[in-house]
Amino acid sequence: MRQVSTHRLQEGDILGRTIYTNDGRVLLGKGMALSASYINRLNKLGISIVYIDDEVSKDIVIEDVISEEHRREAMSSLDNAVQAVKVGKDFDGFTAKKSIDNIIQDILFQKDIFIGLTDMRTYDNHVFAHSVNVCVLSTVLGKALKLDHESLQGLAIGALFHDIGTVKLPKELLKKRTPFTPAEAELYKTHANHGFDILRTKRELNLLSAHIAFQHHEYFNGSGYPRKLEGDSVHHWAQIVGIANFYDNLVNDGPGHTHIAPYEACEILMGSSDKFFPRDLIITFLKHIAAYPTGCTVKLSTGEIGIVVDQNKSLPMRPIVRVVLADEDFSSAQAKEYNLVEERTLFIDSILE
Template identity: 35%
Template sequence: MRLLPTRSCEPGMRLGKCIYSEEGVILLNEGVELTGGLIGRLERLGIDYLYIADKATEDLKIEEPLADETRIRALTEIRTHFRSFMENESRSKFSKNHVLGRSFGNVMKMIIDDLNEKQGTAIMLLNMNVLNNYLYQHSLNVCIYATMLGMVSGYNKDELMALGLGALLHDIGKTKINLEIIKKPGPLTPEEFEEVKKHAEIGFRLLKDEPNMPLLSAHCAFQHHERENGSGYPRGITGKDIHEYAKWIAVADSYDAMTTHRPHRLAMLPHQAMEVLFAGVGTLYDQRKVAMFRDNVAIYPLGLTVTLSTGEQGVVVNINPAVPQRPVVRVLIDAYGQALGQPYEIDLAEKLTVFIDHADNITQARHA
């Protein structure tokens, strides 16, 4: 299958993967033929990319980092609790029965177990083929990234639990921010941005006294928008005073936000978002953590169409865990724009003189 921008898909193409609702219910099955109306509707619903069935890459299988059961359970818990928090007008308390730590603790055990089975594999998380509420899916994605990075760093089970819970609930304070501001489809006014910034401190206050919730998890919510040079919020503290967990979450939070469709902009591709992160190294983000993130995330996801420095075009078909930024590419079109009758593969980890020039939709090939 191939990953294509939704706007570049054409009627007659068939889905390579099912499209799910935020509840995990299948809305469109694998193999469904796209129509012009369906493509337009998917674009309006915020799906920027689709996995499309393709004969040249029909052997390509995309594995998710979490089992379906774990993903659905996690999103259900997030949706259920977050919605109840939104309906509670009080900013001081949102969990009278104190079930938050227990409920999300059980979810975190499932996530940690699933990720343990995928250790050594580059994580590939793109919100493709999923209709979702941004806040819910974003919370889960940041948790997966941060927990995986904690594993790579050698954290023990208790440390992973504290980091994972902090990542899963880092944006809990947004449940107490005006929903119209959160979903505004354009730039925020200075006053609106000041309101949004309150979510970090609100999140800390909501979590810090919750039973079965590590205090460090509450500090993750408090500090995930702090930056190395002190330009962050809410306190403007600098690198030495920001907890390590919050630094991991800052990187994961920024990356996932950039690679997800938002009301005011389209999603970036992973390699574009990574460039933005590296541009902020030293001033916004910790250099070592950004480098570790790059080395453990599939910057060029499976199925992505790329153009090589040689002018050849193809599709990413395998990720090299040791160097995920140099994947295996199946070349489908030669440097002269001719479609190849017999595609071949180039392992960029071995052929160091060749690199990915850019990632985009594949051009119309000329047939000899």
């Protein structure tokens, strides 16, 4: 299985991973042969990257940190909460807690966690997919920081609901993928206040989870919003979710922006040390992130084109790359593999989409 940009898809390509709606229903199923109409639909839905299975990548395994079922359950519980808030009703926080406990158990079960899976997001399910991903990233960082189970639960709940305030914003604003105008940016910032107001009344949820929604855009140097908090005035859990949110927004399209490559996002995140987030949290976070995710297509310093087939977790910038004697559509046979830890004069020039 490998990643392919939707604008490079061809008729007959086999979908390697199921695409879901925001409420957990199947939009397009794994193993489906993509027709021209399906490819056109994917582009219209705003999906920029999908996974396909073909001869050159059929043995490449791309594992998620949590099970597909638990990811789908979390999206569905968040969708139920959003639909309730939209019509002014209360939502069941206990159901969300159950979904969170499943995510936590998945993450605690794994010994070494290395994240490189890219979400296949539509315009409509962006908030849900983004929120679940931020929840996973935050919980992985929380585990690395040795938070106890109760703290992990409060952290994960706050991460899952960190953007619930966007339910109060216009749909057109959330679908926009070009930079916001100053007025649009100010309107978007209000989602932090809305989120806090929604969550703080939920007695079954930790009040600190509401403060995560309130503070996840606050920065270490006081340049964030909505209250321009500085340093340790930003709650520790909000700092964790802030890092996860910042990274996920960099590597995925979202309101007011498009995505960049994971290795570029890692560089930007490192450059934000002690400006936006504490350096020690960033260093710990990046130990669990694949700068060049398994399944992505890369161009090497030799000009060769290849697919990342595996990771060297001790050196995440130096993965294992399979080079094929072909152009970017991989129409010819496999040639060889480079372990970039051993090939010290060979470098990845860029990720191709």
